Amino acid sequence: MPTQANSVKRFVAYFSMEIALENAMPSYSGGLGVLAGDTIRAAADLRLPMVAVSLLYRRGFFSQHLSEDGTQTEEPVEWKVEDFLKEENARVSVPLENRRVELRAWRYMVKGVRGFEVPVYFLDADLPANAEWDRNLTGGLYGGDSYYRLCQEVLLGIGGVRMLRMMGYEDLTRYHMNEGHAALLSLELLGAEAMKAGRTAINGEDIEKVRAKCVFTTHTPVPAGHDRFPIEYLTRVFPQQSKFFDLKDAAVADLVKRSLQAETNYPNLEEAAASGAHLNMTYLALSLSKYVNGVAKQHGVTSRQMFPEVPIEAITNGVHAGTWTSPPFQQLFDRQIAQWREDNYSLRSALGMPPEEVWSAHLIAKHDLMERVREKTGLQLDEEVFTIGFARRATGYKRADLILADLDRLRQIAKNAGQFQIIYAGKAHPNDGGGKDIIRHIFHAKKALRKAIPIVFLDEYNLELGGKITSGVDLWLNTPQFPLEASGTSGMKAALNGVPSLSILDGWWAEGHIEGVTGWSIGESWRGLGPADVHTDNTKEAESLYSKLENVILPMFYKEPKQYVQIMQHAIAINGSFFNTQRMVQQYITDAYLR
Ligand SMILES: *Cc1c(COP(=O)(O)O)cnc(C)c1O
Numbered sequence: 001m002p003t004q005a006n007s008v009k010r011f012v013a014y015f016s017m018e019i020a021l022e023n024a025m026p027s028y029s030g031g032l033g034v035l036a037g038d039t040i041r042a043a044a045d046l047r048l049p050m051v052a053v054s055l056l057y058r059r060g061f062f063s064q065h066l067s068e069d070g071t072q073t074e075e076p077v078e079w080k081v082e083d084f085l086k087e088e089n090a091r092v093s094v095p096l097e098n099r100r101v102e103l104r105a106w107r108y109m110v111k112g113v114r115g116f117e118v119p120v121y122f123l124d125a126d127l128p129a130n131a132e133w134d135r136n137l138t139g140g141l142y143g144g145d146s147y148y149r150l151c152q153e154v155l156l157g158i159g160g161v162r163m164l165r166m167m168g169y170e171d172l173t174r175y176h177m178n179e180g181h182a183a184l185l186s187l188e189l190l191g192a193e194a195m196k197a198g199r200t201a202i203n204g205e206d207i208e209k210v211r212a213k214c215v216f217t218t219h220t221p222v223p224a225g226h227d228r229f230p231i232e233y234l235t236r237v238f239p240q241q242s243k244f245f246d247l248k249d250a251a252v253a254d255l256v257k258r259s260l261q262a263e264t265n266y267p268n269l270e271e272a273a274a275s276g277a278h279l280n281m282t283y284l285a286l287s288l289s290k291y292v293n294g295v296a297k298q299h300g301v302t303s304r305q306m307f308p309e310v311p312i313e314a315i316t317n318g319v320h321a322g323t324w325t326s327p328p329f330q331q332l333f334d335r336q337i338a339q340w341r342e343d344n345y346s347l348r349s350a351l352g353m354p355p356e357e358v359w360s361a362h363l364i365a366k367h368d369l370m371e372r373v374r375e376k377t378g379l380q381l382d383e384e385v386f387t388i389g390f391a392r393r394a395t396g397y398k399r400a401d402l403i404l405a406d407l408d409r410l411r412q413i414a415k416n417a418g419q420f421q422i423i424y425a426g427k428a429h430p431n432d433g434g435g436k437d438i439i440r441h442i443f444h445a446k447k448a449l450r451k452a453i454p455i456v457f458l459d460e461y462n463l464e465l466g467g468k469i470t471s472g473v474d475l476w477l478n479t480p481q482f483p484l485e486a487s488g489t490s491g492m493k494a495a496l497n498g499v500p501s502l503s504i505l506d507g508w509w510a511e512g513h514i515e516g517v518t519g520w521s522i523g524e525s526w527r528g529l530g531p532a533d534v535h536t537d538n539t540k541e542a543e544s545l546y547s548k549l550e551n552v553i554l555p556m557f558y559k560e561p562k563q564y565v566q567i568m569q570h571a572i573a574i575n576g577s578f579f580n581t582q583r584m585v586q587q588y589i590t591d592a593y594l595r
Contacts (some may be wrong), residue, residue: 005315009171009540010169010171011049011174011593012043012048012173012174013051013174014040014043014052014053014176015156015157015160015162015182015185016032016052016054016178016331017141017179017181017182018054018141019032019033019052020037021120023463024084025060025079026060027056027057029427031393031490032179032219034463035317035581037319038323038581039585040110041320041581042580042581043112043118043585044110044113044118046112047114048118048589051119051120052119052121053120053123053156053160053219054120054123054137055122055138055155056151057139057141058138058459059077060076060078060141060445061142062075062076062430063076063077066443066459068443069444070439070441071436071440072142072436074322074425076140081106081123085107085122086106087104087105087106087107088105088121088167091127092163094155094158096151096154096237101134101155101159102127103155103162104124104127105121106121106124107122108122113342114554121160121164123159123163133264137152137155138152138155143430146233147233149229150229150234150237153181153183153184153227153281154237157182157186158168158184158185158187160185172213173213174215174592175214177214177289179302180216180226180227180284181281182285183288186210187244189213189214190207190210192207193206193209194206194244196586202246202249203249204249204381207255209249211289213290214288214290215290215291215588216293217292217294217295217315218282218295218312219486220486221303221486221531222531223306226280227281228279228281229279230273230276230277230278231260231269231272231316233279235269235270241374242268243567247266247267247269247270255287256269258283258286258287259279259284259287260278260283261283262277286310291591291595292310292313292545292595293315294312295487296486296487296507297316298544299486299487299507300312300314300488301528302483302486302530302531305531313591314474315584316508316511317487317508318489318580318581318584319496320580321582322346324471324492324497325473326368326472327359328361328364329361329365331361336351345578346577347572347573349573350498350569350573350576350577351569351570353569355565355566358498358568359561361498362474362497362498362499363506366383366472366473367472369423369472370383372458372468373423373456377456377458379456381456382421382454385420385454386418386421386557388420388423388476388477389405389422389423389425389469389475389477389494390477390478391469392424392428392461393426393428393429393492394432395429395432395435395438396432399480399481399538400426400439400442402542403422403542404441404442404445405487405542406546410453416550416555417550419453420549420556421456422453423455423458424455424457425458425461425466425469426461427460427461464521470493470494471494471499475501475502475553476491476502476503477502477503478491478502478504478518478543479503480506481504481506482505482506482526482531482536483529483531484506485507487508488508488509491508492512492576495512495571495572495573495579496580497572498571500518500567500570500571501513501518501519502520502522503521504582505522508579512578514574517574518571518574522545522548557571
């Protein structure tokens with residue numbers, strides 16, 4: 001039965017382990033999911049015939065509690081799936097070990113600016129026909145061990161392709177894997193090609209046909225960040241694998257060798273398992289995709305160094321402009337810039353908007369943020385004081401505490417150059433001890449600096465709070481350790497709201513930065529260099545940050561406010577008009593989907 005969703009011919013299937021669509025739906029943990037949601041919104045705006053697939057997480061991503069000293073504890077999020085999603089009738093089953101796991105799908109329709117809709121399906125294993133352990137596979141996002149995780153990826157990749165087929169999506173010609181978690185979809189496509197030819201084993205022709213359909217976006221700039229699973233997990237999950245991978249076929253043997261990062265061919269997967277080999281999901285996806293890209297130009301350079309054997313291009317990430325522009329700026333753009341939602345490029349004319357109106361819109365956004373701070377913490381921050389924002393997943397390489405390296409220096413800067421305050425937010429992944437230490441360190445500094453430099457840490461960082469912070473501060477701070485921030489997107493949200501960045505020249509900022517025009521850099525430029533050529537130095541980078549703040553940014557904000565507003569307008573016109581998912585999806589269409 002054709003439904004409203006599949007009555008449109010759809011060509012692109014977008015697979016992502018997490019997709020952020022609504023604040024109250026805990027279907028994401030961070031940047032990857034936010035990017036996926038923004039990608040789908042832009043696809044709907046552009047009337048791109050796309051359909052998207054993810055997994056349902058009944059326990060969601062956790063709710064964050066912070067004690068007096070900043071110790072984080074986590075609780076599951078209760079949410080009613082039926083309040084947000086519509087159940088589909090279709091059922092498919094996926095082989096797992098010697099069982100079959102039955103799956104259903106829940107649909108969410110993302111509506112674009114011109115009314116075109118993109119369906120998003122969340123796969124759900126919580127059905128009475130399934131064993132308890134299987135039902136729980138769509139329970140938690142990044143919750144279980146590595147085997148649990150592999151089984152989740154089986155449901156996403158294999159179950160996702162089967163579900164789309166079952167629901168009548170017969171025109172799909174591109175399968176886009178957003179990160180390696182979805183790489184197993186390629187095995188299902190291979191199996192389908194073999195079956196069409198009346199075989200159970202795959203061969204080189206199947207591989208070529210599947211490669212022509214697959215697009216892979218890698219997001220991780222370090223080898224350790226890529227998903228790997230012991231081969232014995234794979235043989236355990238797929239007891240039938242020996243009928244599928246005929247390693248006497250040269251093309252199949254080569255695919256397996258590459259996906260295992262092996263030096264030599266194995267006669268069979270059992271032997272690979274016995275020698276401790278791992279399946280690397282990134283290598284599997286790289287081997288089976290015609291088009292591969294990193295998420296910023298610098299990340300393309302880093303990825304090509306990591307995977308020299310395949311061509312890797314770059315499409316720089318974006319954010320969905322209509323979603324991340326705060327209400328006061330939406331109203332300003334609606335008055336000043338015709339059709340900016342349909343045509344984000346037209347934001348370039350923000351350069352010609354009356355500066356007083358830009359400043360007034362900013363003051364409203366800043367006031368909204370300060371109200372939220374008061375509701376959450378009881379603290380009333382001074383709205384006249386220069387405010388720095390930092391909201392991100394709390395994890396080592398993002399170095400949320402780089403600015404807190406020397407507290408005496410900070411006190412001095414506030415005395416010499418003008419008052420400032422810092423608003424923080426961010427969750428640490430439950431098992432990230434280093435990330436949790438950073439939150440405690442911020443709480444410690446907050447006590448030590450007390451009135452000299454007010455610091456607040458807002459708990460429960462999510463889409464809604466992210467929107468408030470990125471639009472309500474005067475400066476967006478970004479201090480990742482090069483080259484670990486593949487792209488970063490929160491600074492793009494800030495730019496749309498006229499908030500300039502002070503940032504390490506990594507990820508998108510290596511492209512978005514024009515010194516003193518769109519914001520400011522911290523440290524030196526490593527443009528084009530890879531991780532092996534670069535040695536970062538926390539002390540030197542902290543000093544660079546302090547010196548920009550003391551000598552350039554604070555003096556301009558307090559003494560040359562007109563100049564500051566000009567930078568705000570450049571942030572919108574130069575960066576907001578470009579670092580959005582409308583431009584990004586257009587590049588995916590021309591570079592990846594139509595190729
Ligand atoms: C934008 C956003 C992110 C990603 O921000 P980065 O700068 O890429 O770290 C993560 N979480 C939430 C809630 C966001 O809104």
